[in-house]
Amino acid sequence: MTTPALPAPATGPYRHYVYAYPHKTAYRALEDRPHLAGLWADEPKDALSLYLHIPFCEIRCGFCNLFTRVGAPDGLTGAYLDALDRQAGAVREALAGTGEVRFATAAFGGGTPTFLTAAELDRLCDIAEHRMGADLRAVPLSVEASPATATADRLAVLARRGVTRLSLGVQSFIDSEARAAVRPQRRADVDTALGRVREAGIPVLNIDLIYGIDGQTPVTWLRSLDAALAWRPEELYLYPLYVRPLTGLDRLGGHPDTAWDEQRLALYRVGRDHLLAHGYVQRSMRMFRRADAPPEGAGDYACQTDGMIGLGCGARSYTTTLHYSFDYAVGMNRIRSIIDDYVTRPAAAFAHAEYGRAMDADEARRRHLLQSLLQADGLDTADYRARFGTSPADDFGRELDRFAALGWLTDTAAPGAPATVSGTLRLTPEGLAHSDAIGPDLFSPAVRAAMAAYDRK
Ligand code: SF4
Numbered sequence: 001m002t003t004p005a006l007p008a009p010a011t012g013p014y015r016h017y018v019y020a021y022p023h024k025t026a027y028r029a030l031e032d033r034p035h036l037a038g039l040w041a042d043e044p045k046d047a048l049s050l051y052l053h054i055p056f057c058e059i060r061c062g063f064c065n066l067f068t069r070v071g072a073p074d075g076l077t078g079a080y081l082d083a084l085d086r087q088a089g090a091v092r093e094a095l096a097g098t099g100e101v102r103f104a105t106a107a108f109g110g111g112t113p114t115f116l117t118a119a120e121l122d123r124l125c126d127i128a129e130h131r132m133g134a135d136l137r138a139v140p141l142s143v144e145a146s147p148a149t150a151t152a153d154r155l156a157v158l159a160r161r162g163v164t165r166l167s168l169g170v171q172s173f174i175d176s177e178a179r180a181a182v183r184p185q186r187r188a189d190v191d192t193a194l195g196r197v198r199e200a201g202i203p204v205l206n207i208d209l210i211y212g213i214d215g216q217t218p219v220t221w222l223r224s225l226d227a228a229l230a231w232r233p234e235e236l237y238l239y240p241l242y243v244r245p246l247t248g249l250d251r252l253g254g255h256p257d258t259a260w261d262e263q264r265l266a267l268y269r270v271g272r273d274h275l276l277a278h279g280y281v282q283r284s285m286r287m288f289r290r291a292d293a294p295p296e297g298a299g300d301y302a303c304q305t306d307g308m309i310g311l312g313c314g315a316r317s318y319t320t321t322l323h324y325s326f327d328y329a330v331g332m333n334r335i336r337s338i339i340d341d342y343v344t345r346p347a348a349a350f351a352h353a354e355y356g357r358a359m360d361a362d363e364a365r366r367r368h369l370l371q372s373l374l375q376a377d378g379l380d381t382a383d384y385r386a387r388f389g390t391s392p393a394d395d396f397g398r399e400l401d402r403f404a405a406l407g408w409l410t411d412t413a414a415p416g417a418p419a420t421v422s423g424t425l426r427l428t429p430e431g432l433a434h435s436d437a438i439g440p441d442l443f444s445p446a447v448r449a450a451m452a453a454y455d456r457k
Contacts, residue, residue, distance in 0.1 A: 012258070017239075018440070021443070023451055025450070025454035026451050026454070028450065045101045047306050049307070050308075051315050052312050053311070053312035054116060055069055055339055056076075056111050057070060057112045057115060058148060060332070063244070065247050065330045067330075068111035076343070080312075084127055086347040094351050114143070116154075118154045118157045142163070143165070143166055147185055150196055151196070152200070156200060159200045165205075167237075168193065170194075171183050172210060173228065174187070181210060181213050181249070204235060206234070209271075211264060212260065232290065235287065236275060238271045244330070283377075285432050312342075313326050313339050319359075321359055327354075330457070370442050374427070374439060377426070379426075382423075396442065403438060409427060411423050411424070411426075
């Protein structure tokens, strides 16, 4: 067998945001369409994560390549919830008799889940609770929202149903920057929405902001950060702007260059230092948490090892041996046709995995490494050894040595200590700043080749 030629690795600090490994562009049609009953039969299911995807937005932001469409013609959201209900029923039926199923966390993402009406959000919660059996009031439940759709009636439903975290996509408090990112909105409307979220009493507010927008300077960036800090959000996510294929900004002709890399790195450092000086703790390159915020997450869910069940078009599911989803697209026409297909499917069509990627032992190690190393807490080498029987240095010595030589990585175990001694591999502040360069270096050759060969649509 010949190894496919790989593209020369891109350089620079902004290569790829690794929020899941492998990326969906490495998924392919699964010829054998495995039945979910077999896939989940031997999986641990006592601390699963449940994710429901709502692929609708009011507008398509210029930077966004998520699986979502603009608007919903009459009746489409209702038909989508009907299909979600059928899918939930089919998944639960497939899992029946395979042992205890318990969800430790839940999330509604998208798209914009609050594109749904208040009554539809109630129904969405019913599907998660009554069809899937998630106890929404007992587990962390996170929901994404946009300022315009964070209305009082929707927030009241979410608060009543047990939402513990609401993430608001603000991106910038400067109107001209929001326009430049093709996410037009008015500052006054954003502040009004934030006031409504606080009034709803949802325990954790997250605000998403973006840096690297055309025309953004350290001064305007600090202005946005201070506008966000005025709401004392429990969490802040600071995202570098990317211009990804087929997005609105891509069509406008934005092209990465060294000066833009430098602008983003400089703004990153300004933002990081500002939040650290204002009582926030850095949890990853993008995530900052207020030091006195209530505890987060489910203590018994570990993203490196535990499974996930995703429902809805665009949602991913993870078993230990297979990551699967539906077909994936960024272009609007293709997204529309995938959603149209989803809403017409009978329940039986949801009992199989159709697109995905098998996870072998090597990919499981890479995923564990990526999901630990890119967090500020780093990778506990004893945990890694307990799971895989090897040390990270045995498996990824070349890459780890390179990161260390660049000053991006430290190891808390004493130099020369035997491999059995527990240590923590942790990114340095500069390493965290270069997370989007470190991540892609840890992709397997096979995943890189599949991503490069993906036919963008
Ligand atoms: S960034 Fe959020 S609100 Fe904007 S198009 Fe993407 S999913 Fe929708």
